[in-house]
Amino acid sequence: MRTTGYITADSLMTLEAYAKWRKEHQHEMRALRQLRSVALSEHVYVQFESEATIRYQIQEMLRTEKVFEEEGIAQEIEAYRPLVPTGTHWKGTLMLAYPNPQEREAALAKLIGVEDRVYVALEGHGRVYAIADEDLDRENDTQTSAVHFVRFELTPDMRAAVKSGAPVCLGCDHVHCTAQTAVAPNTLASLVADLH
Numbered sequence: 001m002r003t004t005g006y007i008t009a010d011s012l013m014t015l016e017a018y019a020k021w022r023k024e025h026q027h028e029m030r031a032l033r034q035l036r037s038v039a040l041s042e043h044v045y046v047q048f049e050s051e052a053t054i055r056y057q058i059q060e061m062l063r064t065e066k067v068f069e070e071e072g073i074a075q076e077i078e079a080y081r082p083l084v085p086t087g088t089h090w091k092g093t094l095m096l097a098y099p100n101p102q103e104r105e106a107a108l109a110k111l112i113g114v115e116d117r118v119y120v121a122l123e124g125h126g127r128v129y130a131i132a133d134e135d136l137d138r139e140n141d142t143q144t145s146a147v148h149f150v151r152f153e154l155t156p157d158m159r160a161a162v163k164s165g166a167p168v169c170l171g172c173d174h175v176h177c178t179a180q181t182a183v184a185p186n187t188l189a190s191l192v193a194d195l196h
Contacts, residue, residue: 007055007081009073015066018059029056035190038170040179043107046092046118046150046170048187049083050194082135083149087196088159094118094130094148108143110176115139115148117174120183123167128152159195162188 013021033053039045047053058076067073085091094115098104115132122128130150132138138145154162162168168188171180183191 005051007051007058007077007084009070009077012055012062012073012077013059015063015068018063022059022063029053032056032190035187038181038183038187040118040170040172040181041177043097044095044114044172044177044179045097046094048090048092048191048194049085050190051084054080054084085194087194089151089153090120090191090194091149091151094132094150096144096146098146104146105143108146111174112139112141112144114144114172114174114177115150117177118150118170118172120152121169121171121180122154122158122161125155125158125161125166127171128154128158154195162195163192 012018029052032050033047033056036048036050036053037045038048058080061067061076061080062073065072067076083091083093096104096107096111096114098107115130115138118130118132119127130152132148132150134151135149138148168183168191169180170183172178
């Protein structure tokens with residue numbers, strides 16, 4: 001799967017070409033997604049996105065839904081394009097994963113606002129809180145969503161520090177979800193590639 005810096009219909013594979021590519025490369029994409037996933041707890045994690053992960057997601061959606069018409073392809077691209085980092089930030093999908101439906105419902109009721117309390121902390125630069133759900137609000141008065149889209153906007157000094165090897169932590173200081181974890185060096189190396 002080639003990255004081009006901008007996802008267009010012309011830069012995607014046809015369904016037939018993708019089916020062949022997928023057989024040989026699906027494990028690589030799963031490994032990339034795993035590499036870019038950072039767990040805050042057993043149930044809360046951020047999947048940091050890149051052009052490659054979003055391109056893969058679009059191809060998977062087109063394959064699953066058997067979309068081959070221009071309009072449908074354009075809709076998938078527009079739905080996912082906002083998740084591609086553009087050089088000054090990291091973008092990710094915040095997931096609250098509770099397999100048990102009753103546990104999930106109770107947790108989502110307690111975690112209202114959690115998406116605004118997730119942060120990245122750079123040594124020497126403090127915390128950068130997520131800008132969440134810029135496309136639409138994903139919570140109501142009784143519960144939050146299990147999925148939120150987040151952006152961590154980094155200043156030029158922060159980007160330079162990360163590129164120079166500054167340690168980075170992912171954390172959350174919501175009253176019902178307090179956690180912080182160091183971003184592993186190999187994950188951070190992948191995230192540095194998102195910054196220009």
